[in-house]
Amino acid sequence: MGEALTNIFWLGTKEVRSMLHDFALLGLVIYSFSLAIYAQSQGSTGELHSAAIAIVDQDRSQLSRDIANAFLPPYFQKWRVTPKAFAASLMG
């Protein structure tokens, strides 16, 4: 009985020891519980955040500029497209 328990103890701790010798595996364990979690928390949010929008201002009036300026960071990131480039993109 005693011998069986000793065997089980050494076989069990052997698993832990062999893991501690596998540096690649240890590195991965550390990564997945630190950097991976941090990156995930930084990455995806359900909220609106710097959505890329393009504005084609063919009017160039005060009003159209006001509309364009209503899209504020950090919710949006704006790409101003000239009417010429817009027409070209529709052709392509």
Add this chain to the structure above:
Amino acid sequence: MHHRLASGELQLAIEVPPGFGRNVRRGHPAEVGAWIDGAMPFHGESVRGYVQGVHTRFLTEVAAVSRTGRTASPASIEIRFRYNQDFNSNEAMVPSTMSMLLALVPAILMALAVVREKELGSITNLYVTPVRRIEFIVGKQLPYVALAMADFAVLAAMAVFIFGVPLKGSLATLVVGALIYVTATTAYGLLISSFASTQIAALFGTAILTVLPATQFSGMLVPVSTLSGLPLLMGRLFPMTYFLPISIGSFTKSLGFSELGLTIGELALFVPALTLLSLCLLRKQER
């Protein structure tokens, strides 16, 4: 009501106080409460969008009724969906899932193939024969590239014939993109195999180093352009970020080589970069 919101049974609760209708008709300020379950921000944002839409429509209707003869809004907005007009989620998810599987499976198989040789000891062949490291890498990689292309053929056929996602763009562009992509993802597996010494580390490592960037940072759920910092870096340095626009572009957006050529070029940079890196890390002799 709060209890049913808390249990997740209700997404939205609307509270209309007594005298609301009378106040509105008389032009008095009136309030309605809208309680939204924000525990799932994704759903919450959608519900809020609908509530605000209904609110705005209601206000313009009231304004139209009170000022008869005048149009409520001086301008109208036309909203057009450019692609996938009927909002079929299959057309977005099937090409995305295909990209994810082609990132995960070839990389895992490749990493295991090399590390298994390390564990079995047959890697001694590399150590003792004059085989050069590049020959070893290419010889190991090519069968898995072929296997991954067979996977791709099956997945693409399933997308078209089972899920009914039409391939609107150029098949040739998609095939070229996929070939470069699976070469890059097998090279990714090779890179992981160069520092993993056990099969468990190779399997676990490839899975965790692939699944996080693939699902979160490559544009599958959130556009890459909205990311910043570490997630952006992880996304930009992962091949799937470049294959996803090729896959979705070919299937749903009916794009061809002229639009996707640049993306394919960027994707192609992964192949020499990853191969060179594994070449540097692969030892000709065991430590």
